Every structure is written in structure tokens, then in C-alpha cells.
Amino acid sequence: MRGPGEKDSLRSQPLRGMRIVEISSYVAAPLGGMTLAQLGADVIRVEPLDGAVDRTRRPLAESGTSLYWSGLNKGKRAIEVDLSCERGRRLVGDLIVAGGRRGGIVISNSERHQDLTFDTLRARRPDLIHVLLSGRRDGGTAVDYTVQAATGFALLTGPENSTQPVNHLLPAWDVAAGLYLSVGLLAAERHRLLTGEGQQVRVALEDVALATAGNLGYLAEAQLSGTPRERSGNYVYGSFGRDFATADGGRLMIVALTARHWRDLLAATGLTDAVSALASALGVDFAEESTRYRHRKVLGELLAGWFEGRPLAEAEAALRATLVLWSTYRSFTELAADDAHVLRQNPLMAEVRQPGVGRHWAPGSPVVMDGEQSPPAVSPLVGQHTGEVLRAELGLTATDVAELSGSGVIGTRADGDAEHEKPYDRGKLLTHGATR
Template identity: 50%
Template sequence: MSEAQAHTHRPLAGLRVIELSSFVAAPLGGMTLAQLGAEVIRVDPIGGGPDRDRWPRTAAGQSLYWSGLNKGKKSLTIDMKSEPGREIIRNLLRSGGRSSGILLTNAVGRSWLGYEQFRALREDAIIVRVEGNWKGQAAVDYTVNAAVGFPTVTGPDGFAIPINHVLPAWDVTCGIYSALAITTAVLNRQTTGRGAHIRIALEDVALATAGNLGLLSEAQINETSRPRIGNHLYGGFGRDFTTLDGHKLMIVALTERHWADLLDVTGQEHVVTALEKSLGIDFTREDDRYAYREVLAGLFQVWFESQSTQEIEAALRPTSLLWARYRSFDEVVDPASTDVWDNPMMSMLTQPGIPTHLAPGSPIRFDDVPRTAEPAPELGAHNREILTTLMGFGERELGELERKGVIGDTSR
């Protein structure tokens, strides 16, 4: 199957989305759709947006962040401060049938990007706008995370300062929500003929997650704040353990079977049984395992410290226990350290300006649909293709718009 055939075979083939975005949430939403076959046209200012050179970067200064979040898209560069540039975007949204007329953006406070303006162009326009909070104000993952409460329960017991997690969880989740919102709106439009104006706020995503996990109701109903417990599993038994040769493993025993296997593999069954009898408790219950987690962890740590990592992993593999060795990112991409290279989602990607590297396709698996990663576009690489094919511009018009600085380079 050729690359073109593979792309048309994907479930969202034929769908066109215009993306005006920067940073994480909206670009990730667009890439999610692109990896499922949609034609996603990312529109940037000439020279690139504010995330064009964001870290991490190669030694030559190429942003791995930007290329990672824009795989499989097309790139159009336009002076969006000019009226002719804005008119091109309006025409892009106006053109096409029921599989187009879709805008994904995190731009806020710009009247020319308002829903009513686009609805005047086409009644069935779909606009998905990523915002900071429900009032439409700006926010980023780090500020939302601070406001919702997660940094106060992150980190080891005894820490008095808030600790941010390094994963931009709300950006990532918001990006997936935005892709879901677009596919939902498209399905509804096919049924009803109606467009949609959809707003998704980072803070709402964080609040919804905190509420759905019971964190907010726990604080409200029990009138208590969740404690910091480091790497312990809240409400059950799970923790990191150090091996004889200094590696760390995360061990989780959620079920009675997990617990029985942990006792068996560590040889602590008799000791733990005696402890149960002396305390009058039952460690097959999650509540009791959590209440005495420090005592239990101390017993198991003796076994982990007496074994090499290789010996421990060999002992754990036949069990039902949930476990993993802590690895750094450089270990994750080391073929000798993990089986990441065998994962069919991963492939070697040739990205312009960046050395060939391992990159993921879509984590969503459809039968017989390839998931090979496609490179991110060079900035403005599709200017000529989009403006001639979709807009019908001729060479004279292209040259005039480029000379006036309305569009980026069209020579490619």
C-alpha cells in the first residue's frame, strides 16, 4: 500500500480542518485528527508562531516540540494581521462541502475569528475554540494545575511547597477533547445539517478530571485534604522499591491475586500472616494494606534489596503483579533497554532539518489501518498547493500576494 493509499484508507480521510493554533492543546487536537486521516491545514504567521522554536530543540536549533505536535499536517503561512490574509482564511473555511468548514483554534479575543462571522460565511460552520477558563480568559497548563490543587498533593510526604508535575496533563487531555468535539460535531452535522460553536477550557478539563476522580468531593464531603504520600498508591498498596544494584521498580498490588503473588514472590507470606493476627486485620483488604503501607513496604524492601534487578524481573514476569522499572527517556529509546522499537505504533521518521529518529503514529488502533508517523511540514511548505488547488489562485495572484507580504514563500 502506497503512502497516499494508506492515508485515504484511514477513517477520517476526506475531512478538512483549518487549525490556527500554538503550544500544546489545539496542535495536539489537530494532529490527532491528522493521524486518523483528516487533512489538517495549520495556518501560521509568516515566519512561524510563538511555539515555532520551543524546547526541546536539536543542537542546530530545530524544535523537536513543534515537529512532534504537527506530524502529518499541511502548513500555510499568512499575514493574519492583514485583511487580505484574513480573507484567505475565511475563503478556506467557506470552501468545500460537508467535510470542510471546520476551524480549530486557541486564539482568543480576536473578533475576526468569531463564530458569528464564520457562520455568516456558511451556516454549517464548526468552530472549536480552546480557552484558558470558562470566562474565555487566557491560562496555561501550569497556571491551571496550580489553581485546581494537584501540586499540593504531588511529591513526598513532608514537603511544604507545591510541586508541579512535568506532564502538561490538561493540555494533552484538552487536545484529545477537542478532537472528540470535532468528530462529534461533524457526525451531528451529517445528521442535522447544523454547525456548532464549541468551547473547551483548560481549567474545565482539569476541574472535570479532579471531580470525576473524586478529589473534589473527597475534600468537600470528608472535609479533609488529601495528604502527600510520594510514590505510594492512594487507597491501596503500591510503591517504589530499590534493588540490590540500585535500580528502582514500581510495584502495584490492586487485587487479592496481586497481593497473593507479591507475598509468594517475596517469601513474606508467613510474616505478613503473623502481622495480621497480631493486629487483628486482613491484608486482603485494600483499606488495611493502605493503612499499614509503610510497615508492609519495609518488609518487602528487604527482599528487593537482596536481589539484582535482573533476578527480580525474572521472578516478577510469571506473576500477575503490576510492575515496571523506572527508566529515563534515554533508556526508553535504547533498543537494549525496552521493547519500544518493536511497537508497531513507532517508526523511524525522516523529518526535514532533524536527524532521523523514532516517532509515534496514532495510539488508536483500527484493523488494517497503518499507524506510521508522517513528518511535520516545513513552515509554509504547502502555500502553493493550498492556494492554487483550494483557492484557485493563479501565478500572477500568488506573486502579487507574496510581494505584498500577505502570504509566505510559494517557491516550494
């Protein structure tokens, strides 16, 4: 019989009982796997001997441990297998097709190995769900920054007077593709539950960017308008919004999407009469969003004068009494500062003890299920769960595992240390080292 605490924890784990094998690297596919792991799926990350190439990607902790890798692989189990040899690939194939109703699911961003492709694995298990990320739909390679270059976004980002492309720091297409991978997997699993049929799910990074450009109207605008869109700098396109500097060097982002937002902004800054007079002189109505955008520069200069004459604290106090959308600009360092309390006050975050990194605040799942959300978990060490997974999932004996290790098919860390060899407990993995 479950206690109240156990019942609550299951609310945030709706995918418990689902087992996924992940063969991937970098951002999109690992993010897709972690998204599912945070919702309760048992995600087994397959890495080559000595770990995947992205295990050393920046930013790094002082120990050299990748903070990037640790952040994208929380809550997974990790096995270390030589995929360059046929025996290693067969072992991974066995793991993919095993597991009964909870298994038969794989996420990958490579079709390099013929014996791990959809067709080969489906011949072994007809209800296989194979989720594949590619750069382009034709199978060609692409990464987030090349997709940015190919789809127009980099030429609309940056200062108004610049003609140079500006790449965005956020790998938006990697992030969106990772979430599409997880959605596609869940849709295929739902179809399998209803029909017993497996299928391949394919997501191309470039298609994600093109779909977004189309969904936001950018592609239609380019097709139907004879005038190319110009860069807007820090102005919000199509509405009124921009950044403003204060007298003491602070800076805020202000957005007024609705007529109510606009009225509140003018009232807070004491510019209602001045802007009303301007509207009369121009013969326009600033209650209309498109009109505010069209005259954004003159309106922006009026508001800039108000903010420049006041310290940040006074501007913030005035805005708090309104419905205006605004925020002070903060650096990552300021966001993470101990005296800011921002991370500690958010239920999304908890303090974890990540091996090789130490104690730090990390996010769990942003998905809240009936008031509950999964806390952050630690990320696995290279080969941490190899022996455990092969014994529990494939029924191998300790002698089998030792022979595979001695033959170089799996990593020499197959049995890990005493703590890592305790029976797999998903609840413990999710909460071990996580404190509030």
C-alpha cells in the same frame, strides 16, 4: 480497484475527506489537530509569517529545529499568512468556509481577530464547526502549569514531608484538552452530518482539570470530608503500590490492586507467612485493598527489605512469574537507547526523516483501527504548502499567489522547492520518510 495494501491503509484513515483549518500554538490545540490528521483528516495549519512562536520551543535539534513542534504537528499541511492584515485574515476566512461538505471546520485557541470568530464565520457559512480552546471558561488566560496550581494537584504531588507545591513534568491538562477538542469536533461533525447544522465547540483548560478532579472523586472528597488529603509520596493512593530499590541500584514500581496481585507478590518475595502473622497481630485482612493502603508503610518496609537484598535481575525474574503489576524505572535516554530495542519493537513507532532533525524513531497514531494504525508522518516546514493550498482549495492562480507573496500577505516560501510543490498526496505525506 484497491489492492490489499491500499485497503488496509484506509482502515486507519476513517476521517479521510474531512478538511480542518487549524489556527493554534503550543500543546492542546495542535495535539487535537494532529490526532485528527493521524486518523486521515486533511489538517491545514495556519501560521504567521516566519512561523508560529512555538516553532522554536525546546527541546531542540542541533540545527535549532524544535523537536517539540515537530512532534505535535506531524502529517499536517502548513501555510504562512500575515494575520495582522485584513487581507490575510480574509484569505484564511475564505479557506475556512470553502471546501463544500468536507470543509467548514476550524480549530483555534484564540479569538483575537474579530473577522475569524465563530459569529463572523458562521454568517458566511451557517453549517460552520468552530472548535475553540480557552484557558478559563470566562475567556481568561491560563496554561497547564497555572491550571495545576489552581486545581489542587500540585499540592498533593511530591514527598510526604513537603509542604511546597510540586508541578508535574507532564502537561496533563494540555494533553487531555487536546483530546477533548478532537472528540468535540467529531461530535459536532456527526451532528452536522445528521442535521446539517453547525455549532461552536468550546473547551476550557481549567474545566478539563476540574472535570477530572471531579470524575476521580477528589472534589467530592474535599467537600464531604473534614480531613484534607495528605501527600502519599510515591505510594499509590487508595491501594498498595510504591517504588522499591534493589541491591545493585535498580528501582522498580510495584502495584498490587487486587487480592490476587497481593497474594502473588507475597509468594514471589517469600513473605506470605510473615504478612499473615502481621495480619493476625493487627486483627486485619490484607486481602482488602483499603486495609493494604491503611497499613502501606509497614507492608512497604517488609517488602523493601526483600528487594534491597537482591539485584534487579533477580527481582525482575521473580516478578515475571506473577500477575503483579510492575515495571523497572527507565530514563528517556535508556528508553531510546539503540540496544534497548524498545522503540523498534513497537508497531506504534517508525523511523522518520524530519527536515532539520534527521532520522529518529517517532510515534504514529496509538489508535488501532481494525488491526491497522496510521504510521508517523513528517511535520511541515514554515509555509511549505501555502501555494499548493491556495491554488487547490481556493482556486487561485500562480499569478494570484505571486501577487499575494509580493504584497507580504503570504510568506515568500509560498511555492517551496520542487519536492514540496508536487500535488498533495495524503498517503505519501503519511509514509514519506517512515521506515521500520
